Amino acid sequence: MRLIDVSQTLEHNSPGAPFYPRPRFKLPRNKAATEGWNAEMLTLPSHCGTHLDMPNHKLAQWKSSSEFPLEVFVGSAHVLYFRDAAPRTQITASMLKEKLPNLARNRIVLIATGWAQKRGHNDVWYYDVPYLTPDAAGFLADHHITGVGIDHWTIGGSEDPLMSLTHTILMAGNCWIVENLKFGLDAFDLPQPVEFWALPIKLSKQVSGCFCRAVIRIP
Numbered sequence: 149m150r151l152i153d154v155s156q157t158l159e160h161n162s163p164g165a166p167f168y169p170r171p172r173f174k175l176p177r178n179k180a181a182t183e184g185w186n187a188e189m190l191t192l193p194s195h196c197g198t199h200l201d202m203p204n205h206k207l208a209q210w211k212s213s214s215e216f217p218l219e220v221f222v223g224s225a226h227v228l229y230f231r232d233a234a235p236r237t238q239i240t241a242s243m244l245k246e247k248l249p250n251l252a253r254n255r256i257v258l259i260a261t262g263w264a265q266k267r268g269h270n271d272v273w274y275y276d277v278p279y280l281t282p283d284a285a286g287f288l289a290d291h292h293i294t295g296v297g298i299d300h301w302t303i304g305g306s307e308d309p310l311m312s313l314t315h316t317i318l319m320a321g322n323c324w325i326v327e328n329l330k331f332g333l334d335a336f337d338l339p340q341p342v343e344f345w346a347l348p349i350k351l352s353k354q355v356s357g358c359f360c361r362a363v364i365r366i367p
């Protein structure tokens with residue numbers, strides 16, 4: 149068995165959603181040598197790094213990660229490669245249909261745009277990312293997918309109303325969203341669908357974003 153890591157490294161000051169504070173890591177300078185132990189203080193928004201957006205990200209009465217069985221975070225996933233997607237590329241329902249003419253129910257769909265490799269503190273990465281349009285979200289919701297992922301900070305782009313609409317259409321179908329994935333080229337040579345895992349850490353049900361380690365399992 150082999151695991152391919154498709155997560156981003158979460159670090160001090162990592163770029164993420166521009167409207168949330170950046171992660172702050174207080175790292176001791178080798179206190180183990182002087183005081184016996186190292187321990188770090190991490191101050192993080194719940195939506196940063198590789199994380200799940202749960203339905204209660206949009207509405208408090210919708211489900212959080214702790215209200216789903218863990219099995220929904222594991223499943224057969226299609227990795228769709230939109231190679232070198234241009235800034236603000238709209239990924240539409242017809243583009244998804246072309247790549248997934250026979251999409252079965254309860255699948256996971258992962259969108260690879262190459263923008264994980266462009267992650268940085270600049271306006272292009274914050275505001276000009278490729279994104280799923282609301283009609284693409286509708287196509288996925290109509291096929292009862294369990295989860296969808298993308299390799300940068302926002303599945304629905306950076307601007308409302310489209311950003312909210314895409315999220316809401318997916319979440320209303322009890323779909324989770326994993327953001328800030330990072331695919332290496334090894335993820336594209338695999339027979340599809342792949343076995344994908346994104347187990348959320350166990351947090352209070354009031355929390356709408358959940359850190360996870362996203363992997364593809366090779367049996």
Ligand SMILES: [Zn+2]
Pocket residue numbers: 195196199200201327357
């Ligand atoms: Zn999020």
